[in-house]
Structures are given as structure tokens and as C-alpha cells.
Amino acid sequence: MKQSLYIIGGLALAISMPSGLQAQTTQPKDTTMNRTVVVEQEYNPDIMDASKVNVLPKVEEPTVSKKEVEYATTFFPATSVPAGLMNPYTGKEIQPGSTPGYVRAGYGNLGNLDVLANYLFRLSDKDKLNVRFQMDGMDGKLTIPFTDNEKWNAFYYRTRANVDYTHQFNKLDLNIAGNFGLNNFNLKPGSVNSKQKFTSGDFHAGIHFIDETAPLRFNAETNLLMYERQHNMLNENDANTALKETIIRTKGDVTGAIGDQQSVTIALEMNNLLYSGYTKNTATGDEFFKNYTTLLLNPYYELDNDDWKLHIGANVDLSFGFDKSFRVSPDITAQYIFSDSYVLYAKATGGKLLNDFRRLENVCPYGELPEANTSSAWGYVQRPYDTYEQINGAVGFKASPYPGVWFNVYGGYQNLKNDLSYFDFKDSDEQPHIKYLSFAQDNTSNFYLGGEISYDYKDILGISAKYTYRNWDSKNGKELLAVKPVSEMSFNVHIHPISALNINLGYDYVNRKEVEGYSKMTAINDLHIGASYNVFKGVSVYAQVHNLLNKKYQYYLGYPAEGFNFLGGLSFRF
DSSP: OOGGGGTTTHHHHHHSOOOTTOEEEEOOOOSSOOOEEEEEEOOOOOOOOGGGOOOSSOOOOOOOOOOSOOOBSSOOOGGGSOSOOOOOOOOOEEOSOSOOEEEEEEEEGGGOEEEEEEEEEEOSSSEEEEEEEEEEEEEEEEEOTTSSSOEEEEEEEEEEEEEEEEEEOSSEEEEEEEEEEEEEEEOOTTSSOSEEEEEEEEEEEEEEEOOTTSSEEEEEEEEEEEEEEOOOSOBTTBSOOOEEEEEEEEEEEEEEEETTTEEEEEEEEEEEEEEEESOBOTTTOOBOSOOEEEEEEEEEEEEEOSSEEEEEEEEEEEEEETTOEEEEEEEEEEEEEETTTEEEEEEEEEEEEOOOHHHHHHHOTTOBOOBOSSTTOTTOBOOOOOEEEEEEEEEEEEEOSSTTEEEEEEEEEEEEEEEEEEEEEEETTTEEEEEEEEEEEEEEEEEEEEEEEEEEETTTEEEEEEEEEEEEEESSOGGGGGGSEEEEEEEEEEEOOSTTEEEEEEEEEEEEOOOTTSOOOOOEEEEEEEEEEEEETTEEEEEEEEOTTOOOOEEETTEEOOSSEEEEEEEEEO
């Protein structure tokens, strides 16, 4: 398990409750009654690992609807499978009656820790309460890149606790959730700060209209999100550099049906961002973290029939106060389905990406906030401007030419204003010993090409692969491109030879852009294998090994990933 295991995905886990225990689908309504059928999925969540590393920005081609998975009944000739292969989801859905509890505990070398507990309380036919706790981390000695084998006693521990309650009315679902997150870790020697702690919490309440046949439908929710960065750039005048961010997020949408196949929706989201703590220069009174509000309006039209799926709209983004702006971007996707399993699709989308503290952690947990741009503000930091995706246009083709086989090829162009990235900062004149990662921004763009293919043989074998190439450009921030991915490749094989045994083999490769005059990050090169075996009913053993080739590489510039490492343990369903 990789060090990055414990630092990727903090954003999503900190602000949303996982729904692995329950997924809801709505059956067609008749003229006399409304019915909601709850489908529960056997709970066996994947262990987070390095293959889940998030390299931003992410290419998101339109989701292509397809028919129910059709498994091959005979082996497809190996010589005919195209080289370069993403593991499709093949989980088995079962009716209510599955075990509500799940506990997992594992340990490995370099102090790798994996603890997870989840329980679904079925309070009634219409009331469900889900409780979840997770802790993972590592504590071991690693070799720092770009040094003469300098060692670093690294540790990173992440804790999450979640509570989620849902009540089903006849036509509405009421959802209330609360979440808590805590990250404790240290930074490499010579950094501005020796350690860091992120504390997050949030409260969510929302209603969801579930009658898909109603002529008018709506959804509404409100969220209170809190986050604290305990340590930021040190300053001789201030010992306490903690920064607190509070977001009041209100979202809602109204949809009106135009017949059975068409609809018009107006969606609205408002974010009120409030800051406290180390927000101003105590010597000059300059304020570097100002409260502000964003308003996002997204009207769109949709058509969904046997041949066409259209989504035509616009993203209208307004900001008041800090980062005051007014921007409009397209929100258009289209796909044409022919011969049942062949799809042509295109998209042109965009919109604002809030660079709040949760996104900063997701981009680089080791990154320091940028210094304020004044002559007297060394050691004072400011919030980055929000990133705006002005356009992300792509075209692609997806098809299933043979039962069990799916492939997808696509290409496109993306343009980002104030793209958030980071670079390795060192002031060789005044502070030669200080070296740290600093967030920075510039306008960037990239052309990308990619493809993926998957093959499934019944529920016994699954093979998949994905490759994406990007050509990045930046006019003023060439150093920011040194952490951008140029090529990404993943290959996965899932084998289920008998009901009790599951085996997974995978390979992940990410190569970064080479920028003249800047240190090049070693490409991620992770060959990994994992397996689980049901010893008794409800009791399984599991193990996984990463970096089988014992390669030295980095997920974040200057911060080493673990070498050969393993983790194993037990899981229980009850």
C-alpha cells in the first residue's frame, strides 16, 4: 500500500458519506401507486491503494449508457485482444437481507495500517442509519529523492468517521449526514513546517424527489463544511498560523418534463466562504483571506430516446468579493447510439473549480499556501484564486463488437484559467536551507488522446486497460508543468476461479512532463497484486503487495513513495 493511499481522496471522504451499503433505484410508476425499490449491495469495499492516485485535471469523457453487461460464453482468442488494456465493475447486486455489518483490519511493513468498520441499521422499512469509521496510515523510514540517500522518518495517518440517515417518504427521500476527518503527517526535513494537521467536519441535510414520472421534480440540500489547516507559513510576529475555512453551501434544482423523452432543468448552487485565524498581517493590517460568495447557475435541456442522448446548457458563474468575476462556459454533451452497442459522442463543458482547503489537500497535501504579493508580507499567505475551466471539448467512439468486449477511444482539448498546481520553492540567497512545495497558478491548456478496453468472461475473468496522453502548455509558469502527467497507463486483471477466491493483478504507470531547468519526477511504476479468500462464512483473509519491482518514484515532487510493501489482514461480515 502506497504512502499516497493515505493522502488521496481526502476531499471526497471529508465532505460526503459513502453509499457502499445502499444504492437506490426507482421503478417505473403506475397510475395507482408510487414504489421505491431498495437494492442493497454486498459490502466488500476495495482497499484504497496507489492505483487510485488522482492526477489533475482529470479527463472525463461523457458517461455512455449501455445495455446490461453481456458476458462471453467462450474464451475470446488472446491474439485478438488489443494491447493496452480499466477494470469494469462486476459486483453482484442482491435483494435486502445481506449482512449489515462489515469490519476489516490489516497491518504491513513500514507501519502500513488499514482499519474499517461499517454498520447499516435498518430502523424500519423506510428508515436507515449508516455508521462508518476508517483509519489508515503509515510510519516508516524513506529515502528522499534528489538527495544523497538522505533518510526521512515519514508518517501519515488519516481518520474518518461518518453518520448517514435516510428516511423514505412516498415521493421524497430525506437525507441527514455528519462527517469528521483528521489528517496527521510530517513534512520532509528542511521544510517551512515540520508537521501538519488537517481537521475537517461537515453537516448535510437534503431532500430528493424520487418520482421520475412526475411532470415537475426538485432536489434541495444545505451543507455546512468546516476545515482547519493547523500550520502555515511561519512568521516572526505570529506563533499561531492556523487558518479556518467555513463554507455554507446551498444547492437545488427544478426539472420540468416535456413529454416522456424531454425535460428542462434549472440548477443553482451558492457557496458562502468564511475565513478566520491567521488571515491578516498583524504589522500592516493587510487582509489576505477575505470572505466571499460564489453563485453557480446551470440551466439545461435534455433529450433521451433510443438513438440520441442530448444535454444542452450553460454554466453561469458569478463571484462577489474576493475573485470577483462573471464567466460563462458551455455545458453540452451529445451521444448517438446505433446498432445497439456502438456510440458516437461529443462534449463541450466547463465551469468553476473552487480552490478551497479541501481541494488544496487533494492537489498536494504537502503544499504551502502562496505568499502574499507585498513587500512586507514574507511569511504571510493568501488564498489561491478559483480555477476556471473555460472549455473541455472532446469527441469519442465507444463500442462492443463482441460479447464481453468494450472499447472506448477519445480525444480533446482543455483550457484552464488560474490552473492550480505547485512547484519546489527554494530561496538560495536568503534561506538556502528552506525548501518546500508552494501552490502556484497559471493559465494552462492541453490536448489529450486516450483509449480503454475491457473484456469479461462470465464472472471468472476480467481484463482491462487504459491509456491517456497529454500535451501541456503554459505561457508563464513552465515550472508548474513539471508535475503534470504526460502519459498515464493502467492494466488490470481480475480472476475469480472459485467462489471463495478473488485475485487481482495490476500495473500503473504515470510519466510526468520534462521541463528544462527543473527536476524531473521519476515516473510512477507500480506493479501490484492482491487476493482475498473466504475462510468461513463471513470471514475472509486478504493481502496485497505493491511496488513489486521496488522502484523509486514520487506521487508528489520531492516526496518518496514506499518501495516494496505489503499489507494483510482479516475482514468480517455480520
